[in-house]
Amino acid sequence: MMIDLRSDTVTRPTPEMRRAMAEAEVGDDFYGEDPTVARLERKAAEILGKEAALFVSSGTMGNLVALLSQTRMGDSIICERKCHIFCFEKGHVSAVCGLLPICLEGDRGRLEPEKVEAVCLGESPLYAATRLICLENTHNMLGGLCLDVAYMRRMRNLADRLGCGIHVDGARIFNASVALxxxxxxxxxxxxxxTFCLSKGLACPYGAVLAGSREMIRIARFKRHMVGGGLRQGGIMAAAGLVALDTMISRLAEDHDHARRLAEGLVRGGLIVDLGAVETNMVFFRLPDGAPEPEVFLQRMKDGKVLCNPPRGGNWRLVTHHGIGQADIDQAVHSISSALGG
Ligand SMILES: Cc1ncc(COP(=O)(O)O)c(C=O)c1O
Incomplete structure (x- = not known):
């Protein structure tokens, strides 16, 4: 068996999810008649303390629909340079929404208020007025770093002063919640x-949820339809989401413990890891001087039964998840450390 540390998206639905999907009560969600979708949306809104929520196909669609619902073509958003919305969503910010993304270098995934204030564009005949500050919690490309409540408060005060809103790409918000x-x-x-994802650490086969005010979600429902994301008997997928919200959140702590064990093992094995940056279920490492070429290293890991994506800018990312046990972590530490030596 391969130890697949490429992403937490490789997780498979649990037997309980499969049962719930098979038995789900369904209807045509376009007519508002799918009781299981409605239950998922109510429950997600409740967990997040929001008025309403909308079931969407993916994190990308959740972010897209959030932007479409809260901006107009020719507006701008402010985001962190390595955030998912800017880097990995096929440019929908400009290609679909017609927005100007203003990217800032963050500090450990955090936009700095002074920098945001300096680039924020006000209402004017000339400017692409800034409507939203987009934050990512946890931050994927920076290794799963969390934004805490105090930081969110500061950003809220700033956004209120600047007259814009805040969207959180919370694909892994429950990892942040458990870690903090x-x-x-x-x-x-x-x-x-x-937006949060069901199909990552929560192990669902499909889906994400966008939450916000009742009015925002009313508009988001139209926008979801506009981008082809309307649902019919969506309850079959929503049923897995309901199981996930009941059973998969608190267990994320296990993934975080595994990430720490992995990180500490890799340091012992001679890899370069910033242990202070391991907050949730991700471990980023770099190769020391004299290490084999990346293609060779990747192949050696694979020979040692560890799957990992190729590095980006010298950073290798490993992600722990429901399908990975402690024995897998110990085997991975052994294989990756051995790949250094040959
Ligand atoms: C932070 C973040 N946001 C959004 C997404 C997009 O989610 P999806 O793959 O469901 O579109 C991802 C996916 O990895 C992510 O890591």
Whole structure:
């Protein structure tokens, strides 16, 4: 068996999810008649302390629909340079939404208020007025770093002063919630909208949820339809989401423990890891001087039964998840450390 550390998206639905999907009560969600979708949306809104929520096909669609619902073509958003919305969503910010993305270098995934204030564009005949500050919690490309409640409060105060909203790409918001030991609702309180993914650490086969005010979600429902994301008997997928919200959140702590064990093992094995940056279920490492070429290293890892994506800018990312046990972690430490030596 391969130890697949490429992403937490490789997780498979649990037997309980499969059962719930098979038995789900369904209807045509376009007519508002799918009770299981409605239950998922109510429950997600409740967990996040928001008025309403919308079931969408993916994190990307959640972010896209959030932007479409809260901006107009010719507006701008401010985001962190390595965030998912800017780097990995096929440019929908400009290609679909017609927005100007203003990217800032963050500090450990955090936009700095002074920098945001300096680039924020006000209402004027000349400017692409800034409507949203987009934050990512946890931050994928920076190794799963969390934004805490105090930071969110500061950003809310800033956004209010600047007259813009806050969207959180919370694909892994429950990882942040578990790692920080605070309810997800506390992390969502200061956001106008938040997307979270069901199909990552929560192990669902499909889906994400966008949450916000009743009015924002009413508009988002239209926008979802506009981009082809309307659902019919969506309850079959929503059923897995309901199981995930009941059973898969608190267990994320296990993934975080595994990430720490992995990180510490890799340091012992001679890899370069910033242990202070291991906060949730991701470990980023770099190769020391004299290490084999990346293609060779990747192949050696594979020979040692470890799957990992190729590095980006010299950073290798490993992600722990439901399908990975402690024995897998120990085997991975052994294989990756051995790949250094040959
Ligand atoms: C931070 C973040 N946001 C959004 C997404 C997009 O999610 P999806 O793959 O469901 O479109 C991802 C996917 O990895 C992500 O890591």
């Amino acid at each position: 030991g605070v309810p997800a609702a506390d992390l969502a309180r200061d956001a106008d909208s938040l």
